[in-house]
Amino acid sequence: MPEIKKIIETGWNLDNSYARLPKSFFTSLNPTPVRSPKLIILNYPLATSLGLNVQALQSNDGVAVLAGNQIPEGALPLAQAYAGHQFGHFTMLGDGRALLLGEQVTPKGERIDIQLKGSGKTQYSRGGDGRAALGPMLREYIISEAMHRLDIPTARSLAVVTTGESVIRETEQFGAILTRVAASHLRVGTFQYVSKWGTVEELRALADYTLQRHFPEVDADENRYLFLLQEVIKRQAMLIAKWQLVGFIHGVMNTDNMTLSGETIDYGPCAFMDAYDPATVFSSIDIHGRYAYGNQPHIAEWNLARFAETILPLLHDNQVQAVKLAQDAISDFTELYHSNWLAGMRGKLGIFNEELQDETLIEGLLSMMQNYGADYTNTFRALTFDKWSDTVLFGTRSFAQWHELWQARLGRQQEPKISSHQLMQSSNPALIPRNHRVEEALEAAVKHGDYSVMERLLDVLSCPYAHSPEQADYSKLSAKSKRPYRTFCGT
Template sequence: MKERKVIIETGLNLENSYASLPKTFFTRQSPSHVPSPKLATLNYPLITSLGLNAKALQSNDGVDILAGNKIPKGAMPLAQAYAGHQFEHFTMLGDGRALLIGEHITPLGERFDIQLKGSGKTPYSRGGDGKAALGPMLREYIISEAMNALGIATTRSLAVVTTGESIIRETELPGAILTRIAASHIRVGTFQYVSRWGTVEELRALADYTLQRHFQEGDDKENRYLFLLQEVIKNQAKLIAKWQLVGFVHGVMNTDNMAISGETIDYGPCAFMDAYDPATVFSSIDTYGRYAYGNQPNIAAWNLARFAETLLPLLHINQNEAIKIAQNAVSDFTKLYKHNWLSGMRGKLGIFNEELEDEYLIESLLSTMQKYGADYTNTFRALTFDEIEDTVLFGKIEFDKWYELWQKRLTRQEKSKVSSKQLMKSSNPAVIPRNHRVEEALEAAVKQGDYSVMERLLDALSRPYDHSREQDHYSTLPEPSTCPYRTYCGT
């Protein structure tokens, strides 16, 4: 009776539709018991939107659920199997340190995966301990919530709990578990796994499940599997364009890190760019810059081609015809991405209508920003508020010429200058999770147990388009350093 009372109080309403797929898609697995779980942070706005009970989740029983020490009613913990191209090399993967607890059905009928990340070994751990350290879990919490506030499709973080364990990486680190919320955890790599080691019937089962879960309009289409491919391509074209528009660098765009739902997933070595440079790389393992900021659209297209390959048996009975269908669909990505990116860049410059010369205008500005090492976010913010004298571009001949062209361009539209400024304010964030501010928050939380720095940062990041002077602290650039900023996978 006690367990039933806990479930009612938390508001968790779990189903397990993924478990209806063939058994080769997953392995049933219980989370590892942790010795002393404590709540580190809880996402109250997300709790409300999911219809959960914050007070119950803060209780000892609630924390035990978030730590995996108690299995809530209706849960069926499992580790998902998937494969992937990691830096172009194909390999078998799977949830090596995460478990899908179940799918929560909200009061509005929405379905979200509830996943515990850092919950212990699984059959897919590949020699790892299946655990997670506090710093990387808090980092995912911060960045994913910032992405959500920026209006970018993303998995979200419900909570982080410390486990009372020491995690051995390069040194001893406090252990933690993150509760991740996602539309689903179906990846390009999930399809690759079934395509390589499953049957056509199993592939069809996965595709049908994905259509039912994410793209129900496909039921009325002549070729529902082509519709699936096209919708995934459309969603990724929107997503990657939004990444580029805010200077986000994912850091590890392996095919297992591309979600079929179109959400940003797996915040490992990610970061936001300061000075504009397409070659920006933060990941410590991306030696050759495969996943650099400027390469992200091309990598997305490459990943989508791998996804299309998995669907060939479903697209057409004749393989040659299937290949043509897939190639035609994937070839649309570049056009779709460019449309989304140009539309977003026009918004950042206060432009409502379209002209052929717009791309030249945009690229000219970016080229000048790169030449002089101008900060990406703050440059567009300065343009928004006519404060360009505060940037490194002020007084530069190339910029002065560009600025004159831009002002003339703004006159060639029906919208007023006031409307243009409003468009720019809603398109150019005042704050992003600057790397030095994120590190500042993580250091205070992990080393000193002080979460107030992180809470203030999260508060500022939750309102990126407010443009209030209280946010100025989070817009300041880091001190110059001879060492480039590096991030790590957190495994």
């Protein structure tokens, strides 16, 4: 892929490899200008890593780019076409309120998508206004940065600007635009779209592009498209395990929200689990619990099967053999996910080696936590620092028995207790973006124009494994509410 070397003052170094794919994959158009853009938050470390000039980004011209009022040199804005299974039902989709400006080629030679979210109507808006409200864009900024700090692959947020215009959802709200960056915005849904409405040649072009973009290490003499499937499965198995290990609930695991790069994307009705319960659901539209915490691994496998179906014509000329190759690859997901999850759970309990009974020990703890309504994050933190009284499990007979088994397990490994403590400290975050803290930050920002609450929250979330005194208040649970916590898509 050729690279544009010229860098303007702001540091934009944009290429447009996606725009060189078949024209049916996207629609070229410019963002719709907004009335009076104002920069609300800028991700300084991310901007620097992208090779951007932070001061220039804060100038009038820089903010105009982040708002879609100006097009940076080298950009070829486009809305990507894709399809997807939404809550199990297949439909045509596409970027209905987002535009890909191009791919920033960083000083390290990395290729990173730059996308404006909330930039106006596109061909794929399906009756929507193409805009975004301030609250959901700030939520995505907070959660995506928290996920990055938790070492979970994710799309990230470069900036949020307000537009000076209103958007109508249930009520009139402040309009905003988020600048999102990602390794790419290639999705399972992208392949579903081309498989359904494109040609085999176009499907091959998309697969070759995905390999070149994300998996260039493929050997020339192997089945490159089977390799693509296997690598996507590996990345998703690792990603979903990381979600489960911190209690993250995506909320809307449609196939159009599963990336081929293995990054978390689209933070709509997402939230973090407090009391451990596999049936936990926060999304207001997930009335049947399809995307509940405990279902996420199964849904990921289902989504990957849909991806495998799209590339059957590429896997083998013989349909029967192609299906077998796909089925064999998909069947590996459960074991790959389970091994990632089990390794992570061993780390959370300070266990270095492997024993057959480890899973029984882990499941015993989780079962207790569910029975007593124990907080997921704080329970593991209490175990890390031997602060048993900080958990509702303390004083129960079942916990005493489990604790004895756990201590005996730690005693059967060569590593000393201090090493187990260090492993647990690096595996168990001191805090997560508590739902009530996120809502507190959003309310202060949206209703009162006070961004200091969000800034403090982002600061304590920036080092989740530090276990510093400043983080103590942010690890506390909210007061009990008679109403369950609900999140919304914000579309």
